[in-house]
Amino acid sequence: xxxxxxxxxxxxxxxxxxxxxxxxxxxxxxxxxxxxxxxxxxxxxxxxxxxxxxxxxxxxxxxxxxxxxxxxxxxxxxxxxxxxxxxxxxxxxxxxxxxxxxxxxxxxxxxxxxxxxxxxxxxxxxxxxxxxxxxxxxxxxxxxxxxxxxxxxxxxxxxxxxxxxxxxxxxxxxxxxxxxxxxxxxxxxxxxxxxxxxxxxxxxxxxxxxxxxxxxxxxxxxxxxxxxxxxxxxxxxxxxxxxxxxxxxxxxxxxxxxxxxxxxxx
Ligand code: FES
Numbered sequence: 095x096x097x098x099x100x101x102x103x104x105x106x107x108x109x110x111x112x113x114x115x116x117x118x119x120x121x122x123x124x125x126x127x128x129x130x131x132x133x134x135x136x137x138x139x140x141x142x143x144x145x146x147x148x149x150x151x152x153x154x155x156x157x158x159x160x161x162x163x164x165x166x167x168x169x170x171x172x173x174x175x176x177x178x179x180x181x182x183x184x185x186x187x188x189x190x191x192x193x194x195x196x197x198x199x200x201x202x203x204x205x206x207x208x209x210x211x212x213x214x215x216x217x218x219x220x221x222x223x224x225x226x227x228x229x230x231x232x233x234x235x236x237x238x239x240x241x242x243x244x245x246x247x248x249x250x251x252x253x254x255x256x257x258x259x260x261x262x263x264x265x266x267x268x269x270x271x272x273x274x275x276x277x278x279x280x281x282x283x284x285x286x287x288x289x290x291x292x293x294x295x296x297x298x299x300x301x302x303x304x305x306x307x308x309x310x311x312x313x314x315x316x317x318x319x320x321x322x323x324x325x326x327x328x329x330x331x332x333x334x335x336x337x338x339x340x341x342x343x344x345x346x347x348x349x350x351x352x353x354x355x356x357x358x359x360x
Contacts (some may be wrong), residue, residue, distance in 0.1 A: 095175040095176070097114045097174075098171065098220040099152055100112040105157055105234055106206075107168075108156060112147075112152045113176060114152055117155050118148075119146040119305050121182055122146050122153065122181070124210070125142075125186045125335055127182070127184050127206075128181030129308060130176050132167050137223075139167065141157060142155070142206030156206075157202075157207070158201065158202035164323040164358055187301075188264060190217060192275050192334060193219065193220065194220040194222065195220070196265055196273075197214065198265050201227065203303075204280075204282035206305075211215070222243065223254075224265055225246060225248050227248075229252050229255070233250070247268070260288075262292045264294070276300070277300040279303075280302070281304040282351060286338060287344075303333070306320060315330045316328070
């Protein structure tokens, strides 16, 4: 049982939870994730560890209320417990001094991007963050990103904040302006597909953190299967990050859509 020690709404449907998990807080690195269950019979939800505090023994997770299970989680309050938190899972992000790194996040993908931004910046990279959202009230974690990057570019679909346009417009402007050594992208699969197509055109190496359905998180069930460079990979053990230019995003989108009905059913 893991106690919730703080809860904050980042936008109407996005909640930041800080949860007691001392051992995970100590061993987690950028890119790691956990699988949580709200109740004993609850569905397993994979969530990236957005931050941790070793002193307090807590980890921070950001949850978007998109379906039945995430809604149950978002209803929990400070002092209540999450039934279990398993992790850290997955492979940590490969961090080194690449030079200039563009970190592009859309929607709730901004949360898992945050530890990568922090680690890339600490490793000496020039870090440019592109935050994309439909409108101003959906832009999250801007303040945190500004603290650990050299520049933050905000893109909104409706132009209500930052520049009007898609995440890809923001990235393209940067690539045309200066040499980019690596792009890291996290967000909806469709967004990552288009980011990948863009950076492929400009030959900018790109890493995508995939957010497939997960069940066991140990490589046994196959729920998170994706095809990368023609080979079957499991996001939970081989990922979650992969060379975006080699990911079969169309297959990933098809598999994720297959679960959409059951996830939204009440
Ligand atoms: Fe089951 Fe990855 S979640 S194999």
